Amino acid sequence: MDILIFAPMLQLVLYNLFIQLYRAAAHVVALFSPKAQKWVSGRKNWKASLRSTIPGNKPVIWMHCASLGEFEQGRPVFEQLKTLYPDHFFLLTFFSPSGYEVRKNYAMADLVVYLPFGGRKTASDFLDIVKPVMVIWVKYEYWYHYLRQLRERNIPVYLISAIFRPSQPFFKFYGGLHRKMLNCFAHLFVQDEQSLQLLKTVLPEEKITVCGDTRFDRVIQIAEGFSPLPEIEDFINGRRVLVAGSTWQEDIEVIDHFANTRKDICFIIAPHETDLETIVSIKALIPAAIAYSIYLKFRETSNVLVIDNIGMLSKLYHYADICYIGGGFGNGIHNTTEAAVYGKPLIFGPNYKKFREAVDMVKQRAAFPVNSALEFEAAMEELLENGPLLRSASEAAGKYVMSQKGATRKILEKIMQQSAVEH
Secondary structure, eight states, X not given: OOOGGGSHHHHHHHHHHHHHHHHHHHHHHTTTOHHHXXXXXXXXXXXXXXXXXXXXXXXXEEEEESSHHHHHHHHHHHHHHHHHOTTSEEEEEESSHHHHHHHTTOTTOSEEEEOOOOSHHHHHHHHHHHXXXXXXXXXXXXXXXXXXXXXXXXXXXXXXXXOOOTTSGXXXXXXXXXXXXXTTOSEEEESSHHHHHHHTTTSOGGGEEEOOOHHHHHHHHHHHTOOOOHHHHHHHTTOEEEEEEEEOHHHHHHHHHHHHHOTTEEEEEEESOOSHHHHHHHHHHOTTOEEHHHHHHHOOOOSEEEOOSSSOHHHHGGGOSXXXXXXXXXXXOOOOHHHHTTSOOEEEOSOOTTOHHHHHHHHTTSEEEOSSHHHHHHHHHHHHHOHHHHHHHHHHHHHHHHHTOOXXXXXXXXXXXXXXXXX
């Protein structure tokens, strides 16, 4: 459709305006928001920092992730590349503080920084300093000026664990600029057949490979390396356990009545946000709740433990009889695979259908969506009282995750075939 307002040139003008407005808004919000302040301050003096750190005598492999979840998807590929190219310098960048602040000391990376945010000049300056020989972007990062500069410099950039839906602008008449960005990737590794079929309408098929989701490889790696948490074991003390991960306020309102009445069950809640305000709001709904940091000091007895740190959740699922995955009463559920890998049945809210693995596990009776607190309690009671159902759901969850492994190997094989990097 040849409508001037949707022409790629005008889209680029609007895109550049968006970048300027976003950056200006971030500086304003930073006056009130600690997270926004980190986003802004973390990008100060980035040129000097990179120039003093990036070596001139080592080729650079660069991976970029939006946030922590995307990093966990990209991590298996990153670490395998590190093994394959031990003499290279490995750079990891994040867009969001929630990724950078957690992984800024990640030992496998030679340098972890925020991705400088800006237009053509920013992208050009960044690439002039870094001079990467290979670039990996994870899942859904699309920054036009970086991608265009990488293509113009003949630097291969790969998109991994990507997933596409018909509603995205790539497949709309107004998506010209987005389609230009897709063309900048040397190869796209997608999670499913639907993504392949969609991309085939705008890209040559030889640029696309269906390889699954690297998250499965990562959660299998985590489960295989599990080490016990003695303090958690002491708290559980032989009780049956529900682990509720990445919860929001809406999820707590679904759980609270059951947690307040079933004192025989141990509830371990790991909220998505671990600030004091969140912990206080949970305790207001579940008075018996005790923060993990307080439990470590005083060893108070309770049936509800609230995790007030980041990094334990993937291990906590090991101790569950049943897992509740948060986010399903909001924009969408969080990671289901890191619970299912331990062979645990899942419960989550109704907003799960954008997530292929969740849909698959519902079909296989490994996961149970609920629409209300009453449905949650009914699902809990059925799983707790029906031993055969609990066992079959647990087995289905574990088998599903194991059936999906191997994406990392497929990605690396293809990259090794195509890459110009000398081994």
